Amino acid sequence: MKAINTFNGIVCPLNRANVDTDQIIPKQFLKRIERQGFGQFLFHHWRFDDDGNKREDFVMNQMQYEQAEILVSGENFGCGSSREHAPWALLDYGFRxxxxxxxxDIFYNNCVKNGILAIRLTEDEVNAVxxxxxxxxxxxxxxxxxQDITDRKGFSASxxxxxxWKEMLLNGWDEIAVTLNHEDEISSYENKIAAGK
Known part of the structure; x- marks a missing residue:
């Protein structure tokens, strides 16, 4: 998992509330067992028409947002099912x-566990961005x-x-990496158990 300390990126505004996980990654694309390859299906029904053509009216299809790595959206983002594929798709597409x-809540936890920094700002701050x-x-x-966000035009928020979660993201650790940080202690404990102590 890539660490996040300082980050700057182009912002894509998805001005919708209650974006659910089925909209983020529709169920028919959940056939993979690896984490890669889901980005191409991100927001599939919004990005593409029934013939697979890009919809001109969807914000992510506009050229100015093609390189966006920061997504800003409305309240209750990631509602719906608990599928971990939703943050996988966002990350694979390029959003950090x-x-x-x-x-x-479950979506938020899935994000930080997979290396996406999910940031809560006030509604007024989100609207300004x-x-x-x-x-x-x-x-x-x-x-x-x-724990702050700025731009070059005077915007600032904390x-x-x-x-x-902050330590996990700063260090680029997932839960397996945290466990491996205690490998010596775990080995010592296992040796004691094996020796009957």
Whole structure:
């Protein structure tokens, strides 16, 4: 998992509330067992028509957002089922940071476990970013260590994150890596058990 400390990226505004996991990655594309390859199906029914052509009216299909790595959206992002494929699809597409006023709890946890920084800002702050992101090339600068977000046009906001998730993201650890950090202690314990102590 790639660590996140400071990050800057182009912002794509998805001005929709209650975006659920079936909209993020429709169920018919959940046939893979690996984490890669889901990005091509991200927001499939919104991005493509029935013939597989890109919809001109969908924000992510606009040229100015092709390189976006930060997604900003409305409240309750990631609601619906608990499928971990949703953050896999977002990450595989290229999004490292998602900003919204609120997230579904399971989705939020799945994001940080998979290396996506999900940031809660106030509705007013999200609306301000949405408006600014209409301008081509609009970028945000995120500092996870300091827990703040800025742009070059005077916008500034701070955000909260659980210290555990913050450490995981700063170090690029998933839960397996955390376990392996205690490998010596685990081996010592197993040796004691094997020796009957």
């Amino acid at each position: 940071i998602i900003i919204a006023p609120s997230f579904a 949405m408006e600014k992101a209409k301008e081509p090339g609009y970028r945000l600068f995120v500092n996870l260590k300091e 955000f909260d994150i659980d210290p555990y």
